[in-house]
Each structure stands twice: as structure tokens, then as C-alpha cells.
Amino acid sequence: MRKIGMAAIAALGAMMTCGAAQADIVPPFKGNDTGGIIAFELTRQTDPRLLASAHCAQYGKVVKWLALQNYYGGYASFACRWPRPGRLEQPLRVRY
Secondary structure: OHHHHHHHHHHHHHHHHHHHOOOOOOOOEEEEOOEEEEEHHHHHHOOHHHHHHHHHHOOOOEEEEEEEOOOOOOEEEEEEEOOOOOOOOOOOOOOO
């Protein structure tokens, strides 16, 4: 009985060690109705302003840029906000 208990503890320890070593995959573009992030590698391949404005226009909002980390592994972050009343800025609606 003692051998079975030790084997179960060893198996549980091995599962916990291997499970913690796996990292989640983060997509290069992620956002919701309040804003989002764009991976720096994607900003070098495409125009991040068009990606962000098209994303925010889905919710009827405009883009406000927050930060840019221009190094490997960094992100460009933006917020989606409502257009101010009386202003000429309107959300750009992109139709495919």
C-alpha cells in the first residue's frame, strides 16, 4: 500500500512540474470594445493604425493610442473611446 501511495505522489509531482512549463500562446492582435494590443512584430509587417481603427469602428468608437514598446516582445496598446460630440472625428467603418 505504501508503494502505491509513493507512486501516486511521484506521478502527481511529475504532472505538476510538466504542466507548469507549458506557456499559453498569445495572438499578435487581441482586443475588445475597450481597446487592445498589437504585437510589435505585427506592427513592422502591417499598418497598426488601420488595424486599430478598423477594430474600434466595429463598436462605433475611435482610436486613442496609449503606448508603444518598440522592442522584440513588446506591444502597441490602444484604447477605443466614444467620439466627442460636436467633433468631426467619426469612426472609420471598413467594409470587406
